[in-house]
Amino acid sequence: MNDMDISRIEQEINDFWNRQQIYRVKADTSKPKYYVLDMFPYPSGAGLHVGHPLGYIASDIISRYKRLKGYNVLHPMGYDAFGLPAEQYAIQTGQHPAITSRNNIERYREQLDKIGFSFDWSREVRTCEPEYYKWTQWIFIQLYNSWYNKDTNRAEPVSTLIKQFEEVGSQVHAYASPHEPFTPNAWKQMNEVGQQTILLHYRLAYLADSWVNWCPALGCVLANDEVRDGVSERGGYPVEQRLMKQWSLRITAYAERLLQGLNAIDWSESMKDAQRNWIGKSEGAYVRFSVADTTHQINVFTTRPDTIFGVAFMVLAPEHDLVERITTPEHKQAITEYQKKAAAKTERDRSTDVKNISGCFTGAYALHPFTQKQIPIYIADYVLATYGTGAVMAVPCGDSRDHRFAKHFTALNPFVNVFEGVDVSVEACESKDVVITNSDFLNGLKAPDAIQRCIEELTRMGIGERKTNYRLRDAVFGRQRYWGEPIPVYYKENIPYVLPEHELPLRLPEIDKYIPSETGEPPLARAKDWKYMGIYEYEKTTMPGWAGSSWYFFRYMDPNNPSAFASKEALHYWQDVDFYLGGSEHATGHLLYFRFWTKVLHDLGHVPCDEPARKLLNQGMIQGISSMAARIKGKQVFVSNDILNDYLTEQQLSHDDVQYVYADIHQVSNQKLDTEAFRTWNADYSTAQFVYNNKKEFTVKQFVEKMSKSKYNVVNPDDVVATYGADCFRMYEMFLGPIELSKPWDTQGIDGVSRFIRKLWRLFYNEQGQQLIHNDKAPAEGLKILHRAIKKVNEDLERLSFNTCVSTFMICVNDLSANKYHHAELLKPLLTLLHPFAPFISEYLWLQSGEKTSILDSVYPVADESLLIENTFEYPVSVNGKMRTKALFPLDKDQKEIEAETIQLESVQKWMEGKPVKKIIFVKGRMINIVV
RNA sequence: GCCCGGGUGGUGGAAUCGGUAGACACGCAGGACUUAAAAUCCUGUGGCCAGCAAUGGCUGUGUGGGUUCAAGUCCCACCCCGGGUACCA
Structure with missing residues (x-):
């Protein structure tokens, strides 16, 4: 190959990996396990934008890094596919949400595949598939059949509760909803309805009255989000607070354990604080x-x-x-x-x-x-x-x-x-x-x-x-919606009963319209002849969005198991998530429920771990940059934003005469609008006249807001990958800044990463396409450059500082290039070091350098500290805390001697102005401060 | 309101333990190569002041105080921005 052809390389390497099935992972007791999990996405109709992959790239880097370090890494991906947007879309278009969800998933998969993630796709899960939600329903049944015993401090089967009722009546130590007390005898004499009613007060999944935002006109309950100024956001109908009988989960029984459990997990203090405050x-x-x-x-x-x-x-x-x-x-x-x-x-x-x-x-x-x-x-x-x-x-x-x-x-x-x-x-x-x-x-x-x-x-x-x-409240679990898991419950004499496990899944029935029934019941009431055994009414509400995501990480361990949510062996081998990555906006929702369900399943003996994720990293959001062009109201005249004020004065207009209209981010570069593209983009602007600045440029006003189709600021990762390649896209997203901070997407700067990759290539090939890599012994200076990078990248990965890793790679490649070092002894460990960040080019250059097996099976380099020892240090010398000069001293030189020599320095004498030395602060290998 | 983040050059950011503020990039300016352009390479680049220059000085991490030999980093008060606030995911 004469010069770097990125798309060909990526194609070739993708094929190579596919042939090798390189991301398939199996339980392997000869290696330590490492489970890296991303919060799975909701597959929206808009497809992935550049913000989604940020976390996936970071977790992919960790996955590849751990794999290279000898771990057996589980790194799965799936879809949180039940949710409101699909249902909303179904209401508008009549399209079945299962179909739109499937289409959206396909689109997501295509996009994800281009970025080179090491997901084991054979383990994909989709929460909306009956094979999956069968087990969500099964867990609901476990919750229903359990109560919380305050004596043993764990959830137990209801059978042990009944035994206690027979002995002590309502004196039992349990978390329960308020009810009238009863004696053991009274319990024994109760009929079925009476006993079931009492039991509902104890079950971890129970029916209770809860306050909700009820919108009579829409016939449904709304999130606080969907209510603005007392009216529904959709349609503007009045909303009222109403008590409604709903399924709830007794998470309050776990309040203390959810609180205490935080002390044992490696989550950020701010995230723990958020949960602590939420539990309150x-x-x-x-x-x-x-x-x-x-x-x-x-x-x-x-x-x-x-x-x-x-x-x-x-x-x-x-x-x-x-x-x-x-x-x-x-x-x-x-x-x-x-x-x-x-x-x-x-x-x-x-x-x-x-x-x-x-x-x-x-x-x-x-x-x-x-x-x-x-x-x-x-x-x-x-x-x-x-x-x-x-x-x-x-x-x-x-x-x-x-x-x-x-x-x-x-x-x-x-x-x-x-x-x-x-x-x-x-x-x-x-x-x-x-x-x-x-x-x-x-x-x-x-x-x-x-x-x-x-x-x-x-x-x-x-x-x-x-x-x-x-402060924590029990979690309301029923939703007046269609596109969610049916709750596996039927009613007999108004008493709820759960379905027998062997009859699961209870499939979501087909309905004619995705809106509440004429009588104001949830959409499922529209299902024809939908009755248990043809007689008993099913529960009509469905589960909330967080149901499927509260346990999905167990399913990845054994995704196709038809007889259990995961096998004992798989659960025993994979245990829990070692590294979990997702947005901090899930602090008090998903992340709390997911801990809660894990604890319940643990209490009931179904899973070995009591906490789902040992370590958590919250990635920030990537926001969009919106661009707006200034237009004179009622005219097709657009004015460059930097000269707008002058123009207005000249024309005797005020700011009230200006209207800003969105321009597509793709027509803007460096705040300058491509006016021809803008003109052809929207037919309304075909006759637009532009007032340019004196450089013949047209500038727009830019600001940061959420990435959204309607704001024309969405950047699609496909386009970036097509232009720069997946490696460059991955590295640039990491280079943008600390992973946990939110920042706007801006391609200014991506050229720097692109140049880095070309520079790396130039270490292996010259302009004529000849290989430069050779097997000569590497000079000490070269080894020092390499090992400095190894040390820094290792340290930075351990503290999850991905952006500084990228800088380190740049420094290393700059130094190697400057010295024209093309030694295999330097370049090959560098490829392995770089692999988690830039998997394609590192694999390609690795194979091109004569290796037959994947770079993923290479050995991760270890920094040789002996190569990095410095003998001297250039001390910054301050006088009264102000840095005045620098002085080079051997690191093993005696402190007294250094102090004496420092005082004699001309520039130090000058700043001491003849005053006596009060104190000298000397920190070895750091600084010298002379106080006068 | 409450809770959790964040605020450093023209821009993204670095400074990991209180110890040289601005690493690494982008952009910009100047130069080399080229018929030209792209690409590439080299030099400079926080601000202000002095100097032909080398250089030197002052100032500088949202604002105002404080602790310290030393503060972007710690403490107090405040301002601004982002996220969450229980049926968006």
């Missing part, structure tokens, strides 16, 4: 307040029982059960109106908007447990029904929301301040570093002591107790 453990107390003149009690959770003497009012969530019962007749109307207003807001709006304080007095009063004083009871939307007990004791001096509320309602002023020597007139004091006063038996105690003392007293009086609360 807080320690405090339950306190029961009686409602004056009634038998009702308001149970509140508080983390600050020490401030109980500062309670100025009570606040219930507008949805709280007691509201109806305690509101006095004269306040009824106002309360009902307020409830309606609150119901129109999403939970997010309610907790976000702290500036608009609102609330409504119920007319009822609670009694202070210690003073028996009357405390007014309000409802307010800042109290959420879903957190704690849905009621708070409001202490204006100690809580900023309560403080704002009190300031807003003059009737609540003045309020008691229970903190000694703290001014709370302007804002609340939330610190626990305070001494309590105005508080009877708590007076003089520090807050932490007062908390303990108060809980003791509440417990003694039987009106409260110590309580650990979690």
